[in-house]
Amino acid sequence: MEYTIxxxxxxxxxxxxxxxxxxxxxxxxxxxxxxxxxxxxxxITGMTMPFLNFSLRLGAxxxxxxxxxxxxxxxxxxxxxxxxxxxxxxxxxxxxQDQRAISSNLLEERKAVLSMPFHGxxxxxxxxxxxxxxxxxxxxxxxxxxxLSGSVYGVSxxxxxxxxxxDPAHPYIxxxxxxxxxxxxxxxxxxxxxxxxxxxxxxx
Numbered sequence: 001m002e003y004t005i006x007x008x009x010x011x012x013x014x015x016x017x018x019x020x021x022x023x024x025x026x027x028x029x030x031x032x033x034x035x036x037x038x039x040x041x042x043x044i045t046g047m048t049m050p051f052l053n054f055s056l057r058l059g060a061x062x063x064x065x066x067x068x069x070x071x072x073x074x075x076x077x078x079x080x081x082x083x084x085x086x087x088x089x090x091x092x093x094x095x096x097q098d099q100r101a102i103s104s105n106l107l108e109e110r111k112a113v114l115s116m117p118f119h120g121x122x123x124x125x126x127x128x129x130x131x132x133x134x135x136x137x138x139x140x141x142x143x144x145x146x147x148l149s150g151s152v153y154g155v156s157x158x159x160x161x162x163x164x165x166x167d168p169a170h171p172y173i174x175x176x177x178x179x180x181x182x183x184x185x186x187x188x189x190x191x192x193x194x195x196x197x198x199x200x201x202x203x204x
Contacts, residue, residue: 002024002025003021004021005020005021005022006020007020010042012042014042017039017041018038018039018041020036021036022036023036030056030058032054032056034052034054035050035052035053037050038051040101045098045100045101046070046071046101049071049101050069050070051067051069052067052068053067053068054066054067062079062081063077063078064078069101072095072099072102073093073095073096074092075093076092077089077091078090085116085117087116088113088114089112089113089114090110090111090112090113091109091113092110093110094107094109095108105136106134106135106136107135107136107137109132109134109135111130111131111132111133112130112131112132113129113131118150123151123152123153125148125150125151126148126150127146128145128146128147128149130144130145139166141164141165142164142165142166143162143164143165144165145160145161145163146160146161147160148160154181154182155181156180156181157178157180158176158177158178159175160175161173161175162176178191179191
């Protein structure tokens with residue numbers, strides 16, 4: 001059994017109150033359930049906000065967790081580690097429309113991350129792909145990020161390519177490249193600014 005209780009005063013003109021009580025109980029080595037209540041005197045749609053949460057581990061590599069706050073939001077998380085350290089993560093977030101507990105005009109967000117590390121005698125690298133979709137009242141934003149990171153013989157490099165698809169007909173895609181050099185006497189050299197490579201014909 002684990003519990004956390006906290007309270008404080010918000011630094012605003014009215015010195016509103018904020019408190020939160022959270023309890024978690026381990027049903028087994030793989031299942032945890034919990035819940036609690038949060039009080040915020042600034043929320044006009046409901047100062048008292050009860051919530052429930054859980055986490056579940058299936059097998060050696062699958063983890064699922066979630067939390068539901070009444071009249072505010074639901075968020076879920078899934079992580080799955082495949083053979084050879086290939087890892088997949090999925091985050092889901094959904095706000096109740098017209099909620100006032102959290103200052104955000106976001107209605108829903110879906111994010112998926114796929115990552116794979118590589119190791120060798122003299123190098124280490126990571127490839128990570130992130131796909132993110134954000135749903136707002138009047139628009140849907142779709143972004144991607146591809147990270148290629150590596151280090152070999154004291155030289156590290158990071159190449160990150162971003163894609164923003166606010167207008168499907170005219171996507172905006174660009175890359176940033178950063179380098180780092182390890183010098184004698186524990187000195188590190190990182191050239192600035194980063195190199196920016198605009199993909200021709202794909203951005204406006």
